[in-house]
Amino acid sequence: MSKTSLAANKLIFLLAAIIATTPLAIDMYLPAMPIIAEQFGSDLSHVQQSISIFLFCYAISQIIAGPLADHIGRRRLAFIGLLGFSFSSYMLAMTDNIESFLIFRSMQALFGAFFSVVIPGVVQQIYRENTAKGMSYLSLIMMMAPLLAPGIGSILLQAHSWRAIFIFLGVYAMIMVLLAMRFLPDAPKPTQRRRKRDILDGYRIIFSNKKARPFLMGTMMSSFAFFCYITAIPFVYLEYYAVSVQAFPFYFAFNVSFVILANIINSRLSVRFGAVKMLTFGMFFGACVAVLLCLVTWFNMPFIYTMLLLGPLMSSLSFIATNSDALVLMRFKEHTGSAAATIGALRFGSGALAGPLLLVLHNGTPLPFTLLMLTALVIVVLTRTKQTKVVV
Structure with missing residues (x-):
């Protein structure tokens, strides 16, 4: 195996760890939903709506984040996303009503799309014609997140409270920031002509x-x-x-x-x-x-x-x-x-x-x-x- 291939295979673990932040955010608090609803004095159905709101905001944010990644750079957008996700997670841990909880879950999703959308581009950059291989590695490693997330959430819930789940997510995102600063590559610099293009040009193409x-x-x-x-x-x-x-x-x-x-x-x-x-x-x-x-x-x-x-x-x-x-x-x-x-x-x-x-x-x-x-x-x-x- 060449040094380039070895470096790519090591980097894929970081990419999977970063993009796994989103499934962790979706699945980790599932065991805590009844307790969250009880403490907020709300119906369980209202807390369950936070999943739909998260997915909707995540999808909308990707539409905005995609062109931004092409224009301001992957690293910068990834850092903004991870820092914003971490901040939103800490705020979720401090909420005391369902309205604030849903607002910060929306923010968490919006920032989550920022760093998630840059990962496939990095995979394509390092694997090139073998992008399908890289995407398979990414999916394979990332599949561990939804399998482990409910169990991790249950442990944190029993050890402390549901708030510990969101503190964990905030700390996890900050660790990803530090690792991304050291290892995450940026996209090649765009040409002058490329910079002048409209932000929606990519979608038209x-x-x-x-x-x-x-x-x-x-x-x-x-x-x-x-x-x-x-x-x-x-x-x-x-x-x-x-x-x-x-x-x-x-x-x-x-x-x-x-x-x-x-x-x-x-x-x-x-x-x-x-x-x-x-x-x-x-x-x-x-x-x-x-x-x-x-x-x-x-x-x-x-x-x-x-x-x-x-x-x-x-x-x-x-x-x-x-x-x-x-x-x-x-x-x-x-x-x-x-x-x-x-x-x-x-x-x-x-x-x-x-x-x-x-x-x-x-x-x-x-x-x-x-x-x-x-x-x-x-x-x-x-x-x-x-x-x-x-x-x-």
Whole structure:
């Protein structure tokens, strides 16, 4: 392994640690929600709304942060984001009412997008033509955050109080600031012509590029299918199939393990076969598994078939999302901030549709959930097959 490759592999741990700040902020305080609601004299539903508010503000902020990363530099934007996130976390630890809590959660999300949006550009810069490999490494390491976050939150809650969770997040962000000052590289200096361009120029270039649209659709639809899973799986497992609360985390972890496995496979095979071929494999494989899953739910087959098929289906979504993201980033090397922001906005924007659609289509069975996932994969296949030859 060359010194350059070794340095890149070391840096990816820092990048994953920085971007993991966001899933930590989303998942770490989940065990404390009832206590927070009780201390604020508020309904639990109001505290739960802080998740939706966080995701909405995070998606909107990415649209602003992407061009800023291209214009003022990645390092500067990352520092602003991490410092603002740390400040917001400390303020959350001092709030005593639900209104202030929601305001500072919004600020936390807005600043969180600032440093999150720069990371894909750094991955593209250091891995270049092997961006898909770098994105797989990033996803693989980052997957540990949502798995560990609720447990860390529970420990802090038992050791002190819910406020310790947000103090932890503030300290974590400050540690990331110190590490970023030492190791985070900046983007190459823009040309004079590049500096004069309008801040929205990157978005115009991205959305007007016809060759990039299938990859953007892959990012959007795979995320939509993933959020369908996240939204529906508690009902599917706990209510419809009557899985016990104690067993639910193990089945959930079983499905998530396939996402981790897919990232390991993709990090190795994307270098050999290329991101386009890995994306093509993921979408056709996923469509086949989704058809089988729809048949299982249509004929009301036993739980074991649904559980076993969901794992491979989740792995296919990982193949699609990781390689689609990489192909978009490689296509817009001079607009990586805007490209990363576009990916993030499409991901969270499409994901926001999952809950309302599942609510409208709900019929007391898992069928609407499986049909929506199949529909998403069919859209990816149809969009991709219209453009069989893509030059990256």
